[in-house]
Amino acid sequence: MGKTTDAAEDESGNGIPTMRTAETLLRILPMALCLAALVIMLKDSQTNEYGALSYSDLGAFRYLVHASGVCAGYSLLSAVVAAVPRPSTMSRAWAFFLLDQLLTYIILAAGAISTEVVYLAYKGDASVTWSESCSSYGSFCRKATASVALTFIVTLCYAGLSLFSSYRLFSKYDAPLAYATSKGIEATTFHI
């Protein structure tokens, strides 16, 4: 944002290895959860005497499948990038920050609209003549609920990752302080 110096660009690597490992694991966890939510939703269909119902009949669940796929892909990619021990640049910290933020919004929206559909499927809404469907399609509803619950855990992970990646960005901005201060002290000591 024009306030950084070259020192910030070149200084320090990707943090201490423990922190790098923690970040990588924090990115692999939502990947696993996204894949689980994706697979549960993809296999979610039920046929009985009332008819057949599949996840693809409901727009919200189709969106959840796509969002989970995108999220799993991004989580894997970002975990790989985070795992490689190379100097971290400002532009990379900014990219992580913005993309983590965007993914949080995408996955939160998927969880929210799917929750609404699951709620309507369980309760129905008499005023607009939407009948509940879960007494007929019990196993469909339970699988959908499980998938949505996993999506919310992913949302929490991503909210955490957003804070983490913004903290990473703060510490990048902070880094030149110690550098500049130690130079200042050095200069003072030297010239006294």
Next chain:
Amino acid sequence: MGKTTDAAEDESGNGIPTMRTAETLLRILPMALCLAALVIMLKDSQTNEYGALSYSDLGAFRYLVHASGVCAGYSLLSAVVAAVPRPSTMSRAWAFFLLDQLLTYIILAAGAISTEVVYLAYKGDASVTWSESCSSYGSFCRKATASVALTFIVTLCYAGLSLFSSYRLFSKYDAPLAYATSKGIEATTFHI
């Protein structure tokens, strides 16, 4: 986060007045939009030969009303806090950052689930025997759509405010750099 210094706490006020005005306006805009979305939704009811339909019959719209109310209240409060020219502390920047983030999630979820309900009201879903309602309740659906559209503009404003408040936090972390560097240069010059 333990990396700040006293200099960061005491230094500089709330930024230049232009920036303060911009932030205040950026917080008053979503307040106005939230109130508009709230009023449109609250007045959204229709009675005709098919029956009566009100926003309170749909859980998603009730949530939208509550979320808009909370958002309008927070926007007003934060605009007032942002408008007062007093020294900005780290804890205040952190509070703005976290609350802006939280409000973005709340209002995004409200917009997402209401969009899903409006979509279902327009299109229906044959596979779960949910009939469309908007041919019977046209004016209800149009008002709901307007309210949801305003909610999405609020979401965009808040996504922007989240970035803004994180930038404010970055600049706070950045602030001591110039301070420390100028001290260093001063020390060097003095002792040579």
